[in-house]
Amino acid sequence: MTSGQADTRAGLMRSTPLRSAPLRRAGRPWTATLLRGLLFLILGLFVLYFTLPLFVMIVTSLKSLEEIRQGSLLGLPQEIELTSWATAWGSACIGVSCHGLRPYFWNSILLVVPAVVISTAIGAINGYALSKWRFPGSDVIFGLMLFGCFVPFQVILLPMAITLGKIGMAGSVSGLILVHVVYGIGFTTLFFRNYYVAVPDELVKAAKIDGAGFLAIFTQIFLPLSIPVMVVTVIWQFTNIWNDFLFGVSFSQGGSQPITVALNNIVNSTTGVKEYNVDMAAAIIAALPTLLVYVVAGKYFIRGLTAGSVKG
Template sequence: MTDFTQSYDAPRRNYSQLVLRWLLFSLLGLFALFYLMPLFVMVTTSLKSLEEIRTGSLVALPREVTFDAWRTAWSETCTGVKCEGLKPYFWNSVLMTVPAVFIATLLGAVNGYVIAQWRFKGANLIFSLMLFGCFIPFQVVLLPMARSLGILGLAGSIPGLIFVHVIYGIGFTTLFFRNYYVTIPSELTKAAKVDGAGFFRIFWSIFLPLSLPIVVVTVIWQFTNIWNDFLFGVSFSQAGTQPVTVALNNIVNSTTGVKEYNVDMAAAIIAALPTLLVYVVAGKYFIRGLTAGSVKG
């Protein structure tokens, strides 16, 4: 009796499961297509010639692949009056983002370490204030920041932009590291103290080596935010120190005659490439770091 019902039921359940699974995958596939469509159009358009863009369909594959638009976008296209492509601005962005990410991450790590492991009177208050800093909209600080940068003599310079991004990043990086370090038993710090290690020794030898997963998370977060930032970039830079996002805007907006869609698309992809790269490269370590941390002990 039981055997009979089982053998009768089993294939039916499998069948409905299969249908459900296919439905699910189709739906997910549809979403993925929807999200990938703009990227597809960007990539194909950037590989077409202007002639082909004018005559062909938006979603068609390029008949003849050409990298001219990429070369133009990188080193020839005009941003306003200058015509040297994205290249100088791309390096501006690198010069701004790399130190800003590094400094903000390091400061966040030290802050988080102090707040989580070296409790002092008012530690919670300071942490709350830093958290509050995460929620202040960029627009609010534009004017006071411009004034501060002027006083510090950093107005319109890349160090000025680094300064702004570090200040804005500390709230988030501290939050990340504090939440990570708070899960590490305080006995570890105590043991190291008894062993004779001091504040920075404990940080360098014990806490930092434990921090790979959270460092990766913080770096991805900071890099993406700072690289993609437009408002601070456009407000606190001047000709020659503009980051790539501002330059991209200028390329797209400074039209002289024909609108070069293929160059615009190539420029947009170039501007987006580093964040993509950071995610692909670091994402791997992110997963590895997570699994390493999940092992007991």
């Protein structure tokens, strides 16, 4: 009797989860169904909770001001109006100029692209040097960079402002790029270093014997391997720099402000009637590029991971 029970238990343990699932359901159908239902209910509630704000934003941006004033927050628009989108993009007033978000959108692009490229490039070469060309003190340097990741934005505002002033880059786009590059290097170095640590040292040895030097090994062997980590780094840096408000509002002025600062100004500087539909459209426009980066690069990220050709 007892040995029979033990056998059954051993058999259950050996069988795959797929096969044991129907067994368990047959044993206690009520609780299983109940739990499954509860699980979906909770998940559904979470989905609602997270998508509701987006839904409200989109719906509101498509309504006319008249309708917003009368109607409920959640109701669908009676008539779809795209004028608020056009206004937000091209003619909303920020301060005295009424050109919408468009110029600031390009400001952000001009800021984000170089900042992401430079910080990713420096992170890649740092990570390569710190993992494959160790030197006395390299671990200390890496530790300090890691520490840099934990320094909050607010802490560096004043010293950074003084530094930018001293080197004559205050209030310029290049100054803002420099701030983001310096702040981002800690993260990008961390990403690349941890990725390269897993690449076998023998690859470097083989390449050294083949006659390649520091840079040739980096560009011809390590960079082609780095697509997955590069995508991760680019997503991270792009999102952070695009969404940054604090550095943007502190270190830029007048026409060179990034889109986040412009969005803030649109929302806060309306006179007379508050145009909620324009505000919502502007907020969505400001968030679109990061969404796009996730959708486009996310695919490459998965592809890069599954290619997994590092293993010898």
